[in-house]
Amino acid sequence: MSSNIPSLDDLDPKTQEFYTKALKTLQGAGIPFLVGGAYGFEHYTGIARHTKDLDIFVRRGDRDRVFEAFAAIGWRTELSLAYWLGKVFLEEDFIDFIFNSPNANDQVDQIWFEHAVEAEIFGVPVKLCSPEEMIRSKAFIMERHRWDGADVAHLFRACADQLNWSHLLERFGSHWRVLLTHLILFGFIYPSERERIPAWVMQDLLHRLHKEMSTTPPSDPLCQGTLLSGSQYLIDVECWGYQDARLRPQGSMTAAEIAEWTAALKKNK
Template sequence: MPSSSLHSPAGDMDGDPTLAFYQDVLETLTQADIPFLVGGAYALSYYTAVVRPTKDLDLFIRRHDAERIGETLRHAGYTMETPYPHWLAKVRANGDLVDLIFSSGNGIAEVDDAWLEHAPKAAVLGVPVLICPVEETIWSKAFIMERERYDGADIVHLLRACSDRIDWHRLLRRFSFHWRVLLSHLTLFGFVYPAHRNMIPSWLMVELLDRLRQEALAQPTGQPICAGTLLSREQYLVDVEEQGYRDARIHPLGNMSEGETAIWTEAISRKQ
């Protein structure tokens, strides 16, 4: 079972200005009664007891709460910017950073009311908070497959630690027509932990494999589409920029505009 009280993966709070900043942001938003969830390394530690250093604090918020959160934190003396309007804002203080996340870099994992409804409660840095639900944590991490970052190990650890508490039907609904991505991670789980394959419900594997079988027997139709851009913002640019494939991130296929993908692509050189 997860711990009900978390400290920073970076260590002891005493005399640490970064952790004091994180704590103050959590307390400020809590006192303002603005809903938010803690994710990132803190959520991973909560569910799996895997503790690792983190360079920032990830808070997940609903998009329509962003303006109010910005006003609240600016009143508290912090600066806030929104470099990527389709998914992320940043709060800064003396070189330290809190990410305010309302979607995902590919535009898929939008934070909605269900994130809050299914969130467990814990204490982070001594502040009572909500933790991102394990289902949404898996969903948002599942698409991170960059050359420099792949969250597959996080997902495998989450599956092992939480298999008995995951709402598998809700997780399947979250992936919707991106179910192949879910199947890929569930398949890898069985490879990583062959003695624990039964942690994944058999009905779910049968359902996904039946979908795969049906697709294998059917002829693909429609225009060439590259969904690789949902997994990596960089590694499939050649497909959509030079080889004539439609970008699965862009309306009406996805949730992003051409302008948003351009901003996200331009940031590759800065590794942001």
């Protein structure tokens, strides 16, 4: 894996200047940040996929400092969704500042920074989100209009030999079934490469599954599908009596935050 991302040279010069100034502005303000999204993905997999923006990950506690730093140089800022996403604009270009996931299950914390990877973008030294954190965040994106499972498979293919598997298992925690699902799909997608997934990882997860099968299921109806898609399981929680796994105290979101995200999904349909 190279520490440079050469295909970024194809970016429009005006957009590249915007991104470069943004990175240097954050560094000048002393705000810790990580680069992820398409640029982190290309660094690990070699797959170039230029999107309409740059994804920057920051801790929620640094959110206001980010906005203040860019407002000071005359750029427009927007707190798009208060619990996870902000934006910074310069004319037609913009940058997403992410401090959580849409399901509020993946808050950017110090561990993200402890496992970050050194790289360089536009000649600016930066830190990238680790492949483990990218896998974890992408594993839960299963909307009808966007499914990141192929990204997860490509990250496994590119990084399986270097992944900190113990860390990855720990980060999925009680949602280990989601990780197991992606690993089973990896073996289907790449049958000749399934041995790249450590046997002990599969044995650990399958042992959990076997153990779970011998226990009594929870009595309260709970739908964890909302952690995967904010739109496709609304009927379960709105009409069929299931508890929403996103909602406090089971999850990390308030009813107002869920309503805000649902409205945004419907708007962008």
